[in-house]
Amino acid sequence: MNQVPLQVNDVVKSFGGGWSASSVLPWRRNGASHGRRVVDHVSFEVRRGEIFGVIGANGSGKSTLIRIISTLLLADEGGVRVFGYDTVREATPVRALINRVSADPSFFRNMSAMENLLFFGRVYGLTAGDVKRRTPVILERLGLEWPRALEPMSHLSRGQQQKVAVARSFLTSPVLMLLDEPTTGLDPRSKRDVQSFVRDVQQSHDATILLTTHDMDEAELLCDRIAFLSGGRIVAGGSPLELRQMVADGRPLDSINMETVFMELTGRRVEDDEEPAEEGEEALIHG
């Protein structure tokens, strides 16, 4: 098996291009779409064991990219490989290797955390015993008391729900983890708990992590390499140090923060939303 965790090759995705036969025919791998382009010829490779950050404003195409890698969206052009497996033609082995945390925890609200984890563990091939043995350990490391796992999800705070979402993803021991703005909307303490857990797991379990965020401090704290996404295109990439060097122009590097780097390389602030989504696309395009 190819040992490169993630290869994104010239991926293009547009929305709102109308119906085409290629959208349903299984033998047509790609299909050109003429709507609004959300991901525009994006290519990058993530190395084994690193945390690779994709930073961009709301609407820059981050979540669309994550969904394409997650096998939940089909690209119009280009392709994605996870450990050499094609995400379209070999979706099942890809799914067994990855897991994902999104900004929205997404659980069966009236079921308890444990019932949710039992279901999501079983569909990845874990037994009830595996889930019951691993869950308390993971939740404890995330700073969530075990008894809360027996309460309905709707009784938990947003931060606690997000911790359960992180636990759900790491429960299945994925070798490629997709973290799509995992700390958005969390209080500072929950944010620190999640960040420190991600760093611990990456170091102790040989996990490779793709992280999208618009939190510059988080990106700098966690990421080995970073790519800036703007208007659906990658406009710059490198380690945090290399990115600083790109814009230094004689200034001391420690006087340049990542926000400044982003602004100088993309021409916009990360807090600013990019072009608003068209009607009906709001739910699709978060990143």
Added chain:
Amino acid sequence: MVSIAMPRAPGTAGVLWAFIERQTNLWKRYWAWELVWLVYGAVNTLAVTFIARQVDSSGAAASIDVDRLVLFLLIGTLVWAYLSAVLDDISLVVQWERWEGTIEHTLMAPVRRSVHLAGMCVFGVLHAVVRTMLIFAIALAFFEVDLGQADWLAAATVLFVGSFAVAGLAVLAGVLPLLYPERGQQMSMMIQAFVLLVSGVYYEVDVLPAWLHPFAVISPATYILDGIRGAIIDGEGVAGVWREIAALAVFGALLLPASMATFAVAERWAKRTGRLKRQG
């Protein structure tokens, strides 16, 4: 560095059980809704079956076998309670997860879609059996019916074989919310209503206008009702209702794979156009 091994998809039995267990947990957590549907189903069964008693007390139709009419309507309402529960449970496969917001996490699990849908179908059938048995028990307290002639084996065989066809129909209905996130669920309810109209739930299909007869012929519910009425009212054995069983077997053999294939095409289209996540 440890090399990454070829991943293995989880076993079929474990995944089937995952969906059955999840639906059972949801059923327990939404017990108040279950109670509502049970009461609604029981009241509907009683209300329709009392129409037969009205015929008896009015003396308007001396030639009508009222006991037979009671049993005819009782079976019709019970079978419909069963069919609608199966159709509801399975056709919500997409829509329910959209409401909860879990659809993307479920669809990105390393699970064959056929096994996912089969798990939903097994739960739907078991759930419908339990609910219908409860409604039947309640109805027996209100109506004195003679079931001495009933051939329960034949009735159960018709229901078992027919459930495959109904599951196929329900999966087809479940495709609609994938295609039409805003109106898909309403469209699948219209299919259910049409099946109710043309299948002879409360009357013989002969009373329908001629242009509706072809729809009665292609509705699996027509054969389930005919077969179960034949087995319970007329006491026909499996051999006596073989035509209905054969027809249902053909429907099941066609509808189940066709609905799975249709679901796969619709899922691909939803992934191409980005409609998986959209809220209805």
